[in-house]
Amino acid sequence: MFLSVRQQQILDIAKADGRVIVDDLASKFGVTPQTIRKDLNDLCDHRQLVRIHGGAALPSGSENLQYEKRRLIASREKIAIGREAAHLIPNNASLFINIGTTTEAVGEALTDHTELMVITNNINVANRLRLYPSIEVVIAGGVVRGSDGGIVGEAAVDFIRQFKVDYAVIGASAIDEDGALLDFDFREVKVAQAIIANARHVILVCDSTKFERTAPVRIGHISQVDSFITDRCPDPRIRGICKESDVRLVEVAI
Numbered sequence: 001m002f003l004s005v006r007q008q009q010i011l012d013i014a015k016a017d018g019r020v021i022v023d024d025l026a027s028k029f030g031v032t033p034q035t036i037r038k039d040l041n042d043l044c045d046h047r048q049l050v051r052i053h054g055g056a057a058l059p060s061g062s063e064n065l066q067y068e069k070r071r072l073i074a075s076r077e078k079i080a081i082g083r084e085a086a087h088l089i090p091n092n093a094s095l096f097i098n099i100g101t102t103t104e105a106v107g108e109a110l111t112d113h114t115e116l117m118v119i120t121n122n123i124n125v126a127n128r129l130r131l132y133p134s135i136e137v138v139i140a141g142g143v144v145r146g147s148d149g150g151i152v153g154e155a156a157v158d159f160i161r162q163f164k165v166d167y168a169v170i171g172a173s174a175i176d177e178d179g180a181l182l183d184f185d186f187r188e189v190k191v192a193q194a195i196i197a198n199a200r201h202v203i204l205v206c207d208s209t210k211f212e213r214t215a216p217v218r219i220g221h222i223s224q225v226d227s228f229i230t231d232r233c234p235d236p237r238i239r240g241i242c243k244e245s246d247v248r249l250v251e252v253a254i
Contacts, residue, residue, distance in 0.1 A: 006031075007039050011048055019057040019209055020049075057212040077207040077231035078102045080252040082109040084229050085169060085205050091115050093166045096195045097125050099150035099188055100171030102205045104128075107169075110135070119163055121156050121191055123149035143187070152187035160194040168199030170225075172206055174213040179222040179241040182215035189217045201226045208232040222247060 003011065006029055014020045025036045040056045043049040049056040082105030089095060089110065094117040097103050107125040110116065114134040120126050121140040129135045142156030170192055172181040181204070183189050196202050196219075204225040211234055222228060222238065223245035231252055233239055242249040 003043075004039075007043060010036075010039055011043060014049055014056065014058055019052060019055055019212055021055040023054070025055075052212050057209065077252075077254055078105040079108075080254055081205050081207060081229050081231060082106040084250055084252045085203050085227075086110050086113070088201075088203060088227060088229075089113065089116075089167050093117075094119070094163070095165050095167035095169060096120065096160065096163070096199055097122055098168070098170045098192055098195055099145075099148065099152075100205075102171045102207060103169050106203075106205055117165075119160070119165065121151040121160070123151065140191075142191075145185075145188075150188060152185060152191055154190070156191045157194045160191060160198060163198055165199050166201065168195045168202045170195060170202060170204055170219075172204065172210060172215075172219055174215040175206060175210045175222065175238065176214070177235060177237055179238060181219040181222060183217050183219050184215050186217045189219050192219045196220060196224055204228045206230055208234060211235055211238070 010020055010025060022033050022036050026033045040049060040051065044051050044056060049058065078101060081102055085106045086109035091113050092115040097107050097118055097120040099122050103122065104124050107128055110129070111132055116135045117138065118129055118135055119138045121142065123144065126137050126139045130137050140151045140156040140159040142151045142153040144151055173184055174182040176182060202225040204222065208231050222241055225247055227248040227250065228242060229250045229252065231254055233249060233251055239249065
């Protein structure tokens with residue numbers, strides 16, 4: 001597909017933020033919304049993007065995005081979410097931190113905490129937090145996934161089940177409209193399920209692009225978490241589920 005300069009810039013924005021909004025693009029480029037819709041239609045026709053309400057998003061398909069690309073999507077939002085989650089975790093606590101770029105942002109925000117015990121199946125989190133003497137890092141054993149440094153498999157599940165911790169920080173690749181939390185790798189899902197089952201307070205951290213994606217494997221349901229931290233919850237059905245299930249919904253200001 002031949003892309004115009006504007007279409008390439010639109011695609012670059014989508015790759016950075018996970019999605020683009022018609023009105024925002026019209027303002028940015030100084031053109032009409034109709035012109036932007038035509039650009040988006042062209043990009044969607046060639047499977048570069050998929051249409052969502054009010055704009056377009058990166059296609060999710062049945063495979064996850066590459067790790068480095070995931071790190072760039074909604075990066076500012078992930079930093080803010082990480083800081084907010086860290087505020088919920090006191091010093092002298094024990095916690096799980098699961099695989100994911102947003103959970104890694106939580107780990108980064110915990111570096112000023114003291115006397116933490118962090119159990120993780122995320123090599124990136126372990127490698128960052130090991131530098132802080134006041135944080136004890138315990139890393140799961142199992143199969144190391146080369147794409148992102150996640151440790152998965154039955155050995156990791158058995159390891160997690162040895163603990164009962166104060167907090168768990170988990171993510172998801174997608175949140176369905178019925179509240180289902182979804183991911184791509186069934187081995188990763190089994191570890192996440194063990195983490196949820198062995199924590200007293202479960203914190204779900206997901207940026208709002210996760211509402212626009214889908215994935216084939218069910219982790220669980222949003223009603224199973226205690227706190228849900230996101231930059232924006234655009235779906236009133238999810239808000240309703242959180243209220244009915246006594247899930248604390250926190251939307252961080254960007």
